Amino acid sequence: MRTNAQSALQRWGMWCATHARWVVLGWGVVLTAAALLLPRFAESLSGSSIAVSGSESARTEQLLEQEFDRGVTEDAIIVIASERLTMRDSEFQRAISEAAQAADDDPGVTSISDPWDAPSGEQVSEDGRTAQVLVGLTGDERERQELAPRLQTALDAVQVDDVTASLTGSSALNAAVVEQQDSDIARAESIGLPIALVVLLVAFGTLVAAGLPLLLGVLTLVTAFGALGALSFVTSFDVFVQAVVTMLGLALGIDYCLFVVTRFREELARVGPSNIPEAVGRTLATAGNAVLFSGSTVLISVSGLFLVQAPVFRSMSLGVMVAVAIMLALSTTLLPALLGVLGRRIDSLKVPGLARSRAPVDIEKSWWARWTRAVLRRPVVIGGATGAALILAAVPALGLKLGFDVGADAVSESPAGAG
Structure with a gap:
């Protein structure tokens, strides 16, 4: 054969x-x-995607899509930040309003919650220099991923001096x-x-x-x-x-x-x-x-x-x-x-x-032939030493911790990573 x-x-x-x-x-x-x-x-x-086919979460998402018109949306965050201004300043407040309006103008955004909608200042940092505008995104995974850069471009166009607006979340990342x-x-x-x-x-x-x-x-x-x-x-x-x-x-x-x-x-x-x-x-x-x-x-x-x-x-x-x-x-x-x-x-x-x-090349006189003959003369010793070295190298795997990395560290300089 x-x-x-x-x-x-x-x-x-x-x-x-x-x-x-x-x-x-x-x-x-x-x-x-x-x-x-x-x-x-x-x-x-x-x-x-961290989805697992046939899991309870996947079945729940499918059920929501079947029973509700709007389907499942992704919760994203617009982070409004400044090193000089705080929530009390009018320029900071204007940046929040314009960022929320820019997001609301995009058809891919289904809901918006600005800091004034949240009770007890839950969407504002303690020093007042950072605020969050919560936005709900609609569409499938690819549509939301295409929406994120478009929405960030809209936010860049309305930024106020000394104030940045960064979209972050799963699709943005x-x-x-x-x-x-x-x-x-x-x-x-x-x-x-x-x-x-x-x-x-x-x-x-x-x-x-x-x-x-x-x-x-x-x-x-x-x-x-x-x-x-x-x-x-x-x-x-x-x-x-x-x-x-x-x-x-x-x-x-x-x-x-x-x-x-x-x-x-x-x-x-x-x-x-x-x-x-x-x-x-x-x-x-x-x-x-x-x-x-x-x-x-x-x-x-x-x-x-x-x-x-x-x-x-x-x-x-x-x-x-x-x-x-x-x-x-x-x-x-x-x-x-x-x-x-x-x-x-x-x-x-x-x-x-x-x-x-x-x-x-005369194979019998090559370096590899000589090496092979040397190994075959002491197979147990060389095999045992090699096996021990491999086991020793594998020991750290016993402490291996598995997880899912969304890659935020790799894009820390982008608006999504900074947010």
């Missing part, structure tokens, strides 16, 4: 190498469509977290990708070979986010899906492509540059087979998150599964085609001092 599978992969790899133009053209169409759907995915992101995460991911990629390129240059010694895994990782992200954008027409995605897909998409894309490229260079050295399709086929039958097995294992493992009765975990599971499936498709179609096009040019643009020989 294994021989047949590898033979099929070898024939498929040779076909991709000899029909590289059509494979690249097909993926070009897919990538164009994915790029067009990218904005749709970004718009579908919502803040983390979620909107701020989404915006902050976009900035953080861009910053992380600007740091991580150059570091990955340096590591790959050390591993391969040529710019072309080092750049191919990075290219595959980026293409995996673009295609995955495009596919998730298409799925967003029927479902929304948690804000953390973007971070998880970015992390795993780049990591697995680079990692699996590294295996394939390394094997291709070895096979090219064996069969010679005159038989490139054969080298690609042998590569896909060996390293490609390992990539398919590993990726399939990841897909099966991640699918277990669908058993968790919480939308946030199911959303992340779907996002990761889409990214891994696309990465496998790229690794077994576009990557063999690109290797067929490049051929011996995979070793172009050598980096002085880092270029490595493509000649087959």
Whole structure:
């Protein structure tokens, strides 16, 4: 069975190498469509939901939506604050009135309670420098998240000198977290990708070979986010899906492509540059087979998150599964085609001092072979020491405290976080 599978992969790899133009053209169409759907995915992101499907709270919310016209609203707070003025000053009072009016003008706000409506000054701080205007928001989770920035913009337009008006609450924090995460991911990629390129240059010694895994990782992200954008027409995605897909998409894309490229260079050295399709086929039958097995294992493992009765975990599971499936498709179609096009040019643009020989290595004389023999000579001692170290490292997990972080600390500089 294994021989047949590898033979099929070898024939498929040779076909991709000899029909590289059509494979690249097909993926070009897919990538164009994915790029067009990218904005749709970004718009579908919502803040983390703490709802649990089938729980008493979920059934209660559903009952309220069925029995009452207005449904369940979210309670948000407009925080009016000043370092100089207090509740006794007319400018502070005017700021409260204008903030309440600005909120009341938005159709997404269903109720307002200003400090004068509350008994015994419950919505005013002891020093009188901070006051609260309670607002009730309507609509589903995505609508409320879209409402929060719009309402904050309206509050910014009516602020009085020395007085700030900040909207805070679940939807406001979620909107701020989404915006902050976009900035953080861009910053992380600007740091991580150059570091990955340096590591790959050390591993391969040529710019072309080092750049191919990075290219595959980026293409995996673009295609995955495009596919998730298409799925967003029927479902929304948690804000953390973007971070998880970015992390795993780049990591697995680079990692699996590294295996394939390394094997291709070895096979090219064996069969010679005159038989490139054969080298690609042998590569896909060996390293490609390992990539398919590993990726399939990841897909099966991640699918277990669908058993968790919480939308946030199911959303992340779907996002990761889409990214891994696309990465496998790229690794077994576009990557063999690109290797067929490049051929011996995979070793172009050598980096002085880092270029490595493509000649087959005597495995028995390699460092890893010597290390393996050393371990096998004392398996009990080395296995026991390693097991003890792992147990010691796991001890702090006994004191692990679980909870739900709404991300307020990450957006402390935003109006929602400050409020």
